[in-house]
Amino acid sequence: MNSTKSLVVVGAHCGDAEIQAGAIAHKYAKAGWEVTFLHLTAGEKGNPTHMSVDEYRVQKIKESHQVAKLLGGSSITLNYKDAELVLSDEIITEVAKHMRRLRPDLVITHWEKSIHPDHMLCQQIVQAAQLKTGLVGFELDGLPPHYYPYFHSENWEDMEEYVPDIYVDVTEEFETYLEALSHYWFIMNSTSFRYYDYYQALGTMRGCLNRTKYAQTLKMARGQNVRKGSHIPGFEI
Numbered sequence: 001m002n003s004t005k006s007l008v009v010v011g012a013h014c015g016d017a018e019i020q021a022g023a024i025a026h027k028y029a030k031a032g033w034e035v036t037f038l039h040l041t042a043g044e045k046g047n048p049t050h051m052s053v054d055e056y057r058v059q060k061i062k063e064s065h066q067v068a069k070l071l072g073g074s075s076i077t078l079n080y081k082d083a084e085l086v087l088s089d090e091i092i093t094e095v096a097k098h099m100r101r102l103r104p105d106l107v108i109t110h111w112e113k114s115i116h117p118d119h120m121l122c123q124q125i126v127q128a129a130q131l132k133t134g135l136v137g138f139e140l141d142g143l144p145p146h147y148y149p150y151f152h153s154e155n156w157e158d159m160e161e162y163v164p165d166i167y168v169d170v171t172e173e174f175e176t177y178l179e180a181l182s183h184y185w186f187i188m189n190s191t192s193f194r195y196y197d198y199y200q201a202l203g204t205m206r207g208c209l210n211r212t213k214y215a216q217t218l219k220m221a222r223g224q225n226v227r228k229g230s231h232i233p234g235f236e237i
């Protein structure tokens, strides 16, 4: 039995998972966890003018492997099209198969509300796949069922009602995180959003609130933060 712990970060487009939780993932990778960035699409329609959508898809997947390697993990990109995601049994089953194979102890994905439909669908797919991964009644290539808890993390496109529940100190990981991010063309060169500046500032701001130099945040999935017992947790009587 493999005792290595596993973290899977699921994003709608190559780059989302890493900007949202790359520093946290790097921290867990350094501690011996197996880290996987799972991208539902390459995010290829943000292509620069000098490159076709198909060419940019190839480039983004290549970049995702470089970034994942620097963060101590690996990258998987599914073959769905950017800005055309749908909540289908096909993609839920595909994600569930990856989850049964990767057997994550923890999953991180987008928040529920977003200005990008792919992001909202991504977290719905992760939620639906949680059930399909866990239920013994679903036969998936002979892979044994597996249950995973998941958290949401922070993305500039998903900020409506995103209030963090958890701050993680990533002071020791932040330099590597920024270096890794810089390997994505869009993070350094997008003319529609200042990705690098935003995530550098976000990690700094979250760090201020966490009383550490840098931090990244998580939000509990709905219903996950319910604790039942004889007293208030942390206030035993």
Ligand SMILES: [Zn+2]
Pocket: 012, 013, 016, 043, 116, 119
């Ligand atoms: Zn995205």
